[in-house]
Amino acid sequence: MVKDPIDKLLDDATTGKSLFKNREVLHFTYMPDVVLHRDEEQKKVTQSLIPLLKRARPSNLLIYGKPGTGKTLVVKKVLNKIQERVKDGSFPIQLLYANAKEETTLYGLLVKFGRQLGLTTQKELPTTGLSISEVFNRLMDAIEKNNLNTVFVVDEIDYLAELVSKTGKDVFYSLTRANERLKKGSLTLIGISNDLTFKERLDPRVLSSLSEEEIVFTNYTVNQIKEILVERIKEAFIPNVLDPAALNLCAAMSGQEHGDARRAIDLLRVAGEIAEREQSESIKEDHIRRASLKMEEDKETTALNSYPLHEKLLILAVMKANGNTTGEIYQSYKNLCKTTRQKELTQRRITQMLSEIEMTGLISGKIIHQGMHGRTKKFALTLNPETVKKAFREDLALEDLL
DNA sequence: ATTCCACAGGAAACAGTGGTCC
DNA sequence: GGACCACTGTTTCCTGTGGAAT
Numbered sequence: 424m425v426k427d428p429i430d431k432l433l434d435d436a437t438t439g440k441s442l443f444k445n446r447e448v449l450h451f452t453y454m455p456d457v458v459l460h461r462d463e464e465q466k467k468v469t470q471s472l473i474p475l476l477k478r479a480r481p482s483n484l485l486i487y488g489k490p491g492t493g494k495t496l497v498v499k500k501v502l503n504k505i506q507e508r509v510k511d512g513s514f515p516i517q518l519l520y521a522n523a524k525e526e527t528t529l530y531g532l533l534v535k536f537g538r539q540l541g542l543t544t545q546k547e548l549p550t551t552g553l554s555i556s557e558v559f560n561r562l563m564d565a566i567e568k569n570n571l572n573t574v575f576v577v578d579e580i581d582y583l584a585e586l587v588s589k590t591g592k593d594v595f596y597s598l599t600r601a602n603e604r605l606k607k608g609s610l611t612l613i614g615i616s617n618d619l620t621f622k623e624r625l626d627p628r629v630l631s632s633l634s635e636e637e638i639v640f641t642n643y644t645v646n647q648i649k650e651i652l653v654e655r656i657k658e659a660f661i662p663n664v665l666d667p668a669a670l671n672l673c674a675a676m677s678g679q680e681h682g683d684a685r686r687a688i689d690l691l692r693v694a695g696e697i698a699e700r701e702q703s704e705s706i707k708e709d710h711i712r713r714a715s716l717k718m719e720e721d722k723e724t725t726a727l728n729s730y731p732l733h734e735k736l737l738i739l740a741v742m743k744a745n746g747n748t749t750g751e752i753y754q755s756y757k758n759l760c761k762t763t764r765q766k767e768l769t770q771r772r773i774t775q776m777l778s779e780i781e782m783t784g785l786i787s788g789k790i791i792h793q794g795m796h797g798r799t800k801k802f803a804l805t806l807n808p809e810t811v812k813k814a815f816r817e818d819l820a821l822e823d824l825l
Numbered sequence: 826a827t828t829c830c831a832c833a834g835g836a837a838a839c840a841g842t843g844g845t846c847c
Numbered sequence: 848g849g850a851c852c853a854c855t856g857t858t859t860c861c862t863g864t865g866g867a868a869t
Binding site: 527555 | 855
Binding site: 549550551552557748749750771774775778790793794795797799800 | 834
């Protein structure tokens, strides 16, 4: 008797045992009991925040380190512990956390802090319409009213430099000097940054008060990543599912280049999911390799799909005129606009878009000088054209182009 | 030595959206 | 209901440039 393939799959899924014990552990944001290999940094962060326990305002703090080096984890951990200690006392500490990368504007960032300060309703703090200084004033009022000692944690503060450059430079400056105007309560700023060069882009006045104290997180070594993985594996998987060779590979793939523990952990989770789907008894090297490929491809597909229509058309134009100059790509783009009946944008805007897409790494550009024939930039697609086609196929507006 | 191409990329202005405030 | 705000995506205008051709 032939079994229906659907039934077969469903049978496997229900009877097959899971490799996972607790998936949550395999997210970098999961808070482990002990943050491994960050003793020195934890000590430094704690020391610089100790004044909070003594009812004083600590120095503003700037923390550097590559992605996946545990910066956010350590800061959150230390602050949680401090909060734990003071929670019964008469000295309230309020922690506020926001990620500058997730907010597109300075306004949004301030609102996010405001919400955590208890300005929860639209009436108290609308998401648009007010001037930035008004939002700032409302935050300050809330701090004074409740006599709070606040710690503002701004993750990926390098993105803030961009946001601030548009409007409200002075407001960010005021934020770093807020204590001078607060009659009651206090404000401590902790900035976390992946980018060690971002200092140059920040207003020097802001920088000087922000970096009263600096802590640098070094990269993890491959061995340290391995130990971190081992700890998490114990909790995340049922015993003995991970092939030791797979573990080594996983640590090596993420560790050698950047010392990125986040990537290593993600890789392990994806590999586990692949292995589980295949009803494999254990996770092998091959699963890790395929997980890495899958993550790479997923990243590309998501990036491609998240572009607006004209950027998509432009990527197609680059694809059609592969390795060609801006002028030729612009021509190609205009043709695509004609067939899709879209209003074409100016060449200036297109050059700008090309630069933006180049930044993400989906296309690569190279300036060339052709003497009498001027200066231009040649662009080429860095990824497989098939990936692009596959990703764009879902877009109805592009249907007849593919 | 000079000219001149085919753009790169900065600056500023503008239109449109979605909101507040009085 | 009009003045104002932040913000995005765009246009307009502009200056700058390395080297083949003259």
